[in-house]
Amino acid sequence: MSLEPPLCPAAIRLTGIDKRFGAVHANRAIDLTVQSGSIHGLLGENGAGKSTLMKILFGMIHADAGMIEIDGAPVTFRSSAEALGAGIGMVQQHFSLIGAFSVTENLIMGRATGSLAMRMVRRLDLPRAARRAQELSDCFGFGIDPFARVSTLSVGARQKVEILKALWGGARTLVLDEPTAALSPPEAEELYALLDRLRAEGTTIVLISHKMPEIMRLCDRVTVLRDGAVVGEAELSGKDLARPAVRQLIEAHLVQMMIGRGNPELPQRAPKEGPLILDVRGLTDGVQFGPLDLKVHGSEIVAVVGVEGNGQSELVDLLMGLRKATDGLIAIDGHNVIDWSTQRRLDAGIAHIAEDRHATGVADGMSLIDNASIGFVDGKPFSTGPWFLSLRQRRLLTETLIERHQVRPPAADIPMASLSGGNQQKLVVGRELARAPRLLIAAQPTRGLDVGSTSAVHRALLDLRAGGSAILLPSLDLAEVFAIADRLVVLRKGQIVGRMTAAQFEIDQIGRWMSGSQGDPAPGPPCPDAPKQMDTAL
Numbered sequence: 001m002s003l004e005p006p007l008c009p010a011a012i013r014l015t016g017i018d019k020r021f022g023a024v025h026a027n028r029a030i031d032l033t034v035q036s037g038s039i040h041g042l043l044g045e046n047g048a049g050k051s052t053l054m055k056i057l058f059g060m061i062h063a064d065a066g067m068i069e070i071d072g073a074p075v076t077f078r079s080s081a082e083a084l085g086a087g088i089g090m091v092q093q094h095f096s097l098i099g100a101f102s103v104t105e106n107l108i109m110g111r112a113t114g115s116l117a118m119r120m121v122r123r124l125d126l127p128r129a130a131r132r133a134q135e136l137s138d139c140f141g142f143g144i145d146p147f148a149r150v151s152t153l154s155v156g157a158r159q160k161v162e163i164l165k166a167l168w169g170g171a172r173t174l175v176l177d178e179p180t181a182a183l184s185p186p187e188a189e190e191l192y193a194l195l196d197r198l199r200a201e202g203t204t205i206v207l208i209s210h211k212m213p214e215i216m217r218l219c220d221r222v223t224v225l226r227d228g229a230v231v232g233e234a235e236l237s238g239k240d241l242a243r244p245a246v247r248q249l250i251e252a253h254l255v256q257m258m259i260g261r262g263n264p265e266l267p268q269r270a271p272k273e274g275p276l277i278l279d280v281r282g283l284t285d286g287v288q289f290g291p292l293d294l295k296v297h298g299s300e301i302v303a304v305v306g307v308e309g310n311g312q313s314e315l316v317d318l319l320m321g322l323r324k325a326t327d328g329l330i331a332i333d334g335h336n337v338i339d340w341s342t343q344r345r346l347d348a349g350i351a352h353i354a355e356d357r358h359a360t361g362v363a364d365g366m367s368l369i370d371n372a373s374i375g376f377v378d379g380k381p382f383s384t385g386p387w388f389l390s391l392r393q394r395r396l397l398t399e400t401l402i403e404r405h406q407v408r409p410p411a412a413d414i415p416m417a418s419l420s421g422g423n424q425q426k427l428v429v430g431r432e433l434a435r436a437p438r439l440l441i442a443a444q445p446t447r448g449l450d451v452g453s454t455s456a457v458h459r460a461l462l463d464l465r466a467g468g469s470a471i472l473l474p475s476l477d478l479a480e481v482f483a484i485a486d487r488l489v490v491l492r493k494g495q496i497v498g499r500m501t502a503a504q505f506e507i508d509q510i511g512r513w514m515s516g517s518q519g520d521p522a523p524g525p526p527c528p529d530a531p532k533q534m535d536t537a538l
Helices: 048-059 080-085 105-108 115-123 126-140 155-167 185-200 212-218 246-261 312-320 340-348 356-362 368-372 393-402 421-433 450-468 478-485 509-517
Strands: 012-021 024-034 038-042 065-070 071-077 087-092 173-177 204-210 221-226 229-235 276-284 292-296 300-306 327-332 350-353 383-385 439-442 470-474 487-492 497-499
Touching: 012 421, 024 048, 024 065, 024 439, 038 212, 038 246, 065 115, 065 383, 080 087, 080 155, 087 115, 087 350, 087 439, 105 126, 155 173, 185 204, 185 212, 185 509, 204 212, 204 276, 204 350, 204 393, 212 246, 229 246, 229 312, 229 350, 276 312, 276 470, 292 300, 292 327, 292 368, 292 470, 292 497, 300 450, 300 478, 312 340, 312 350, 312 470, 340 350, 350 421, 356 421, 368 393, 368 421, 421 439, 421 450, 439 450, 450 478, 470 478, 497 509
Parallel strands: 038 204, 038 221, 087 173, 173 204, 300 470, 300 487, 350 439, 439 470
Antiparallel strands: 012 024, 012 065, 065 071, 221 229, 276 292, 276 327, 487 497
């Protein structure tokens, strides 16, 4: 009789995990097994229960029922510190960094349960910790300054710090919740290479992602959740994903399980150039941005692409009046708005989907009603006098947005913080579209959204364009740009270094412009001189 070698225990085994939040049944008796040394994908629509399940694993919240096993042994985590001590690290979708602290201080605080980190905290041995942080950053090619204050970092750089924080103590299992949501394509490829290397070295990774190419590129196995329950799994390792027919079949199967229907298709573009709505000339902040010339017409979507930190955020801030321009012109429908306040620009027909919704787009502790009516309160029917707001009208708006954009859970009075990141984004997008703007500045509008919600947002943007509005689309997602943009410009070091129409889109050339591998070409012919007089009042 031959004896078979014993099977290695799974790195993670969740059995019968159940969790309710009032009337919301977030997890329904979930069983999940993740094999050691694998990358296991977790797919599902926004609000399907993915993040809740992983927060239970990480000890952030406690299940109402069920069991957790790590390496074959039952465990009960009363806190994240205990999960960290057991070798589980989690990079959450929303940043958990302290802006006033340096990168090194955040790394120490994030791994305070490790013996090395505890000694560093007690002795405040920041130079030693900074050397370790620099070694980690250099090892993974993240290019992070360990002495930089987190509040000064770009969104992409903060995401890298979050990942470094999870790796700081040598976690054996990593849970990554939408890790590339804030990364440019080159940065995402760097992360993919890192994850491949970690897997080869035996690290177990659970990857929550809405990006199908990312799932297909990285994962050995995928579990799909819908309405808080497991609806199916798919084995990817060993499949010939290089064959388009095989890949398309698997992708279609995953989408069908995830949203209960086939992958939605966008209508064909039929752009017709309208009147000039946004006219930017010689715009600069006198520091690192500009000078820059840019035009966006009605019935047009113009994408702004580039590696994170090359001027996209500065451009949006200047257009919205959140940053002071030292020179140049910003004209909306022929009116020079460069000296106007942000509120006056909103009143003039500009809407803004913020890149970082938590910093400038929402108030987490306030209700959906309060968040849905931000920016509407100065006019009818929401304002009934100088000191009075109509709760009935604000509730009506909120319930309309919830229904139209399928925000879950559909409760207008709950705090914004109780929604998943994707559902928060859907409410923000709906709120800005409800302004019926002349110009919509949509910065990363589908960040953190699932396949179905992303398609719905794209369709809404196309509908807005068809109605004659102009849309400026700063985006790190080239697939999104290729799907809906009519033109794109590439930013590098605060200047436009390349321009393309949809008919010319070519990813290799865009990548060369983004990386500067061809040098920085001239930004093209300048716009005509600004007229001596501009209308400054509506």
